[in-house]
Amino acid sequence: MTQIRRRPAPAPTRRALMALTMAAAMGAALPATAFEIDGAPKVAFIYAATARDGGWNEALDDARLIVEDQLGLDIATVESVPEEATALKNAIDLFVGRGFNVIVATGYGYSEGILEAASLHPDVAFVNASGATNAANLEGFYTRTYQGWYLAGMAAAATSQSGQIGIVAGFPVGVVNWDVNAFALGAQAIDPEIETTVVYTNSWWDPVKEGEVAQAMLDQGIDVIGNNLSSAAPFIAAEKAGAKSVGFQLDMSQHAPNGHLTSVVFHWDKYLLPTLAGLQDGSWAPSEWGAFPGMADGTVGLTPLSDDVPADVAARIAETAAAIEAGTFEVFAGPVAAQDGTVVVPEGEVLDDGGLWGMEFLVEGVTGTLN
Numbered sequence: 001m002t003q004i005r006r007r008p009a010p011a012p013t014r015r016a017l018m019a020l021t022m023a024a025a026m027g028a029a030l031p032a033t034a035f036e037i038d039g040a041p042k043v044a045f046i047y048a049a050t051a052r053d054g055g056w057n058e059a060l061d062d063a064r065l066i067v068e069d070q071l072g073l074d075i076a077t078v079e080s081v082p083e084e085a086t087a088l089k090n091a092i093d094l095f096v097g098r099g100f101n102v103i104v105a106t107g108y109g110y111s112e113g114i115l116e117a118a119s120l121h122p123d124v125a126f127v128n129a130s131g132a133t134n135a136a137n138l139e140g141f142y143t144r145t146y147q148g149w150y151l152a153g154m155a156a157a158a159t160s161q162s163g164q165i166g167i168v169a170g171f172p173v174g175v176v177n178w179d180v181n182a183f184a185l186g187a188q189a190i191d192p193e194i195e196t197t198v199v200y201t202n203s204w205w206d207p208v209k210e211g212e213v214a215q216a217m218l219d220q221g222i223d224v225i226g227n228n229l230s231s232a233a234p235f236i237a238a239e240k241a242g243a244k245s246v247g248f249q250l251d252m253s254q255h256a257p258n259g260h261l262t263s264v265v266f267h268w269d270k271y272l273l274p275t276l277a278g279l280q281d282g283s284w285a286p287s288e289w290g291a292f293p294g295m296a297d298g299t300v301g302l303t304p305l306s307d308d309v310p311a312d313v314a315a316r317i318a319e320t321a322a323a324i325e326a327g328t329f330e331v332f333a334g335p336v337a338a339q340d341g342t343v344v345v346p347e348g349e350v351l352d353d354g355g356l357w358g359m360e361f362l363v364e365g366v367t368g369t370l371n
Helices: 014-026 054-071 085-097 107-120 145-157 174-190 206-218 232-238 269-281 311-326 353-357
Strands: 041-045 075-076 102-105 123-129 136-142 164-169 195-200 223-228 244-249 260-267 301-303 344-345
Touching: 041 054, 041 085, 054 145, 054 244, 054 260, 054 269, 075 085, 085 102, 085 107, 102 107, 102 269, 107 123, 107 136, 123 269, 145 164, 145 174, 145 223, 145 244, 145 260, 145 301, 145 311, 164 174, 164 206, 174 195, 174 260, 174 311, 174 353, 195 206, 206 223, 206 232, 232 244, 301 311
Parallel strands: 041 075, 041 102, 102 123, 123 136, 164 195, 164 223, 223 244, 244 260
Antiparallel strands: 260 301
């Protein structure tokens, strides 16, 4: 049974996302039960694109290398397996037939196929990055990226001369909208009057369009560009214009050595190491709702701040990061208002995980539409 939506499909409807989130929120959670594999872990990674793609897959592949080193595992990989059922089934059947008992998939598009595989191979453990499905031997996992984007927004506001910042995003779904909104709220913590513009490309990978969107923002006077995607195009455009930039997934400073402020980066080894160690010692207990770690677990963070970020703001960013990790600061603590001024999170309340997954609003101070 699908429990929680993780990384969104390429063209989901917002209604479908909301329905799925509500179903997850209304279900009765059951205690996690330990799952044991037969014998020592024999692990395989399945990538939807090339492993060293400069973004999403590369962040996961970096984690694979760390896991191999620290746990002494020799992990098999297969690349460019399309996110469709037959291709995934063939790859999994091949690995299982060769005795692999732990499969690590790397994309939302694998969600239904890997759920079927978990049912067909009940003795095999499955985990899926940004996966939307969970079972007794399957756990989807993602991280609280909005925490890092809030901090990045603080850095953006502190370095903007125009009072206008922008963010290039993929699809207008919960796990993207929370990054956009967090970026804006972090910026507003430094400059309450700052304006944040978002443009959705309706694609996960379109360097030409991403570059055009970034250039259009620069032409409008925006002088800090956040890129919620993997392409280098927005960084190159910002660098040529003498503007600042913020990256995502990996350290993107190589694409903008002069203007890059920081990157919100994944550290998937912080999830995979304890997960695979638990499979080694028989203590792994997959959550019915999937795993949702954050900065406190080390799965998401920032690269070192540029010297362009003023020292006093850098200190505030460090203090806020410490508070997030300690659980004493919540990015979406009320009052939070939507673009039209409607209060979506009242004062004294905090947006829960169901509200995060189904986030269907842009916060006050953001220019852009959910389309």
